[in-house]
Amino acid sequence: MPADIVIRNARVIDGSGSAPFEADVEVKDGRIALVGTAGAGAREIDAKGQVVCPGFIDTHSHDDGAFLRHPDMAFKLAQGVTTDISGNCGFSTIPNEPGRDYMPGDISGPGAEWTDLDSYFEACAAKRPAINNAMLVGHNRVRAHVVGLEKRAATADEVAGMRGHVVRAMEQGAVGFSTGLIYEPGRYSTTDEVVALASECTAYAGIYATHMRNEGDKLLEAVAEAMHIAREAQIPLHISHHKSAGRRNWGRVKDSLAMVDAANAEGMDITLDVYPYTAGSGPMWQYVNLDNIDSEWAMGVMIASCPDYREFEGRMVPDIARDRGWTVEDAVREIVTSPQGRQVICIHFIIDEADIETNLRHPKMLIGSDGIPQLRGMPHPRLFGTMPRVLARYVRERHVLSLEEAIRRMTSASCERFGLVDRGLVNEGYWADLVLFDPETVQDLATYEDPKQEPAGISLVMVNGQVACEEGKHTGVGSGRALRFKR
Numbered sequence: 001m002p003a004d005i006v007i008r009n010a011r012v013i014d015g016s017g018s019a020p021f022e023a024d025v026e027v028k029d030g031r032i033a034l035v036g037t038a039g040a041g042a043r044e045i046d047a048k049g050q051v052v053c054p055g056f057i058d059t060h061s062h063d064d065g066a067f068l069r070h071p072d073m074a075f076k077l078a079q080g081v082t083t084d085i086s087g088n089c090g091f092s093t094i095p096n097e098p099g100r101d102y103m104p105g106d107i108s109g110p111g112a113e114w115t116d117l118d119s120y121f122e123a124c125a126a127k128r129p130a131i132n133n134a135m136l137v138g139h140n141r142v143r144a145h146v147v148g149l150e151k152r153a154a155t156a157d158e159v160a161g162m163r164g165h166v167v168r169a170m171e172q173g174a175v176g177f178s179t180g181l182i183y184e185p186g187r188y189s190t191t192d193e194v195v196a197l198a199s200e201c202t203a204y205a206g207i208y209a210t211h212m213r214n215e216g217d218k219l220l221e222a223v224a225e226a227m228h229i230a231r232e233a234q235i236p237l238h239i240s241h242h243k244s245a246g247r248r249n250w251g252r253v254k255d256s257l258a259m260v261d262a263a264n265a266e267g268m269d270i271t272l273d274v275y276p277y278t279a280g281s282g283p284m285w286q287y288v289n290l291d292n293i294d295s296e297w298a299m300g301v302m303i304a305s306c307p308d309y310r311e312f313e314g315r316m317v318p319d320i321a322r323d324r325g326w327t328v329e330d331a332v333r334e335i336v337t338s339p340q341g342r343q344v345i346c347i348h349f350i351i352d353e354a355d356i357e358t359n360l361r362h363p364k365m366l367i368g369s370d371g372i373p374q375l376r377g378m379p380h381p382r383l384f385g386t387m388p389r390v391l392a393r394y395v396r397e398r399h400v401l402s403l404e405e406a407i408r409r410m411t412s413a414s415c416e417r418f419g420l421v422d423r424g425l426v427n428e429g430y431w432a433d434l435v436l437f438d439p440e441t442v443q444d445l446a447t448y449e450d451p452k453q454e455p456a457g458i459s460l461v462m463v464n465g466q467v468a469c470e471e472g473k474h475t476g477v478g479s480g481r482a483l484r485f486k487r
């Protein structure tokens with residue numbers, strides 16, 4: 001029987017970090033059947049010397065809801081992303097009580113008919129999503145489910161209730177537990193509460209992924225807390241979107257990475273992820289204290305999505321304020337307290353360019369977009385551009401890391417970290433999640449001004465052996481799968 005697809009004349013970068021080599025790749029029944037000299041295939045693709053590598057893993061996504069609302073996942077697929085790790089920053093869409101409104105502007109998407117990971121994955125499968133989905137169970141969601149949005153520590157009974165939901169998710173194949181300790185309601189939890197919940201993942205070999213309690217003035221204290229939690233729970237630690245926010249803190253990622261190196265040298269198991277942009281993004285109300293609005297912060301804020309003031313989308317807060325005759329504090333208050341103010345997504349310029357390079361140079365640094373799939377308005381360009389931006393700007397132009405190393409981090413290293421077996425390498429027997437691209441022309445095209453542009457230079461993306469995107473055209477084949485943690 002011939003192979004389903006043969007890719008000829010490929011320059012294989014296999015995801016292990018080793019040097020490229022020339023080979024053909026045979027794909028059959030969803031998997032890579034051969035890497036070498038291929039026989040005839042039912043379909044033949046001439047790579048013309050372009051790179052063939054494993055599909056990219058977006059280690060930091062917020063696409064739980066998008067798998068149902070936008071099953072074409074075009075913004076990820078076009079970047080070469082074949083697997084999302086969703087449920088980050090404590091915002092998973094499980095557990096769920098149908099009909100319940102958990103949190104204003106919840107970035108994980110609206111609740112629906114599912115109750116747990118199994119039924120969520122079933123609901124996704126019915127939509128035939130374009131890419132694979134693996135899930136972290138999120139602390140903010142678990143806490144909202146059990147405690148509500150109360151601004152207090154949880155009782156012993158409530159902690160026991162939350163533990164049950166974490167265990168249930170892990171039993172059903174979640175890859176770990178995530179927190180967003182900067183956000184409501186997670187910020188009211190004690191360190192011990194987080195230890196108790198993270199501990200429930202240990203028996204399942206899950207990981208603890210954290211948006212730490214502080215990423216600015218108290219970054220190092222927050223890293224110490226994250227390490228304490230991982231040590232107490234005896235669980236690997238993954239630090240999300242590592243950064244040192246706010247101009248006065250720029251450069252301090254070196255200090256937190258030094259802490260990570262020292263801990264790893266002593267036997268801890270710590271990895272991190274980063275997005276290749278100097279702006280963050282999230283639900284605006286979560287960053288604002290209405291009693292004491294930080295005007296320095298507000299000066300660097302752009303509005304991404306704002307249901308009550310669509311005309312503000314894509315504009316900087318100080319510009320909006322000037323046009324309206326408001327102070328920046330007034331503008332922030334007006335936007336956040338508007339009727340649908342809690343749906344507002346903002347983009348804030350808080351990160352140093354040099355820190356991005358420091359991060360990308362670190363061997364334990366994986367890539368995560370942190371994109372928020374709110375397609376109405378002007379989303380942060382990272383939603384569409386993260387992976388090609390690493391390959392274009394940081395590999396080709398700035399030589400911050402080699403192509404083989406960048407691909408290793410975006411593929412095999414990420415799969416290993418999140419327990420995804422038989423993926424992340426161009427190996428015989430592995431699932432055929434593959435990307436074909438030209439390293440000379442690959443380019444992110446999404447910008448803050450024009451954020452919904454798909455990248456250039458990626459000519460083919462295959463998901464589980466099926467061509468999902470080719471020469472910029474999405475085939476709609478819908479071959480993505482739910483990926484459960486394998487032990």
Ligand code: ZN
Pocket residue numbers: 088089180211240241
């Ligand atoms: Zn986060």
Ligand code: CU
Pocket residue numbers: 060062088089211240370
């Ligand atoms: Cu996030």
